[in-house]
Amino acid sequence: MSAQEMLEKKGGMIVIGQAGENLVRVANIVSGHRYLGRAGMGAVMGSKNLKAIIAVGKAYKIVPKEKEAFDKLKKRALKYINASPFTGDGYKNYGTASHLDYCNRHGTLSVNNFTKGMHKDAHKISGEEMKARHDTKHHTCRSCAILCGKKGMFDGKNRVVPEYETVSLLGANIGIFDPVKIAEWNELCGKYGMDTISVGNIIAWVMEATEKGLLKSNLKFGSPDGIAKIITDMALSKGLGKDMALGVKSLSEKYGGKEFAIQVKGLEWSAYDPRGAFGQGLSYAVANRGACHLSATVVFMENIADLLNPQTVRAKADFVKFFEDLFNGINSISICVFTSSAFILEAPLSKYTPNLILHCLMQYLSKIAVHMVDISIYPKLWSSVTGIKLSNAEFLRAGARIHILERYMNTREGISRKDDTLPERFLKEGRECDPKKTTVPLHKMLDRYYKLRGFDKNGIPTPETMQKLNISSV
């Protein structure tokens, strides 16, 4: 059967673009109009000469074991989603770019290769502004109740509305605050199959390296000239684009400038500057696949829900561990992690505790607070579908097992404390927007995190930890 025939049979498929074929390290995989974006999975397919995987057949249907309980929980979940100011208003109406004003206010926005933290023109690329100017409509994953994806009219063309990470990294981080340009480059990255987060970081690194005289290029902060061409050159591995296709770690090893290569474990950063959100910094340092915001989005508690003081180390290790375990659990039951912004804060325990008390509890009694955050809807949904009872603690333990197993695999590849770090920029440089010139006190948080996780001082899971989680070591 030809690919065309398969598609006519309403097949589903995952495909790589030219970037994946050319083994660009930031190549992604597309399924429909959604991307498996990070860490170069497109290059992995490309390295195996695998262009696409197509599946045909009937979709399976899940029949919940306890239908009545499931229907009740579904209703409750929808109620939480619609009531939450984040999922029911922010994401639903304006997409994830509704984060932008919060981050700009807290000095967490990536601006000019993470040198500034905020910008006077930032609002121009916010979700609210794009909705007002670009007639945005829903354009989402299947079966979604939150509806964060959007499409809109940009310069007479119906294009995907860039999400928060894209407007920040392929926009503010290269000094551009023009949504039309960003939407155009977003589409170009999609066409070649490249991750906009990494591409934005790489271009910003080249701009700074050019300013510092480490290499020659025509790329300049604030100028759109040459961006479309360099994206194409990266995808096709041509000229300077060939070096850029290897990522900022590799670029800085070749040209110098490691201190401003914004990466952890070789993965370029998502768009949160940790000098305005210490917990997010710890999360980037310890995330198993490198600087990934979806490992533990503590910045949500620090900058968006305003439940943790952003510039203190207090409670950060506890919440990084909590969110890592929670997100691993949520991902395993195929629910979008964005639901957590609604479920854990709309649940009665957090909703009816006065904000001041909640804030103090989270900050000063974090050991208790992480148990107060009500995650019960997730294990209950799972139990109603499978008929197998699962407590909150068992749900989080399953998430912890996934995290430790991944960490153990990393350990075998030589990963340890030396790799759980942040670029020098965040450890040594203050910023103009912050009169206290705050930097991230990473090591204090790291010690506490290792203790909570059951790692030794060098970041290696101890035999007791492995045993406790029933993971056999090799």
Ligand code: SF4
């Ligand atoms: S499933 Fe999640 S990522 Fe997809 S549209 Fe819905 S909220 Fe957005």
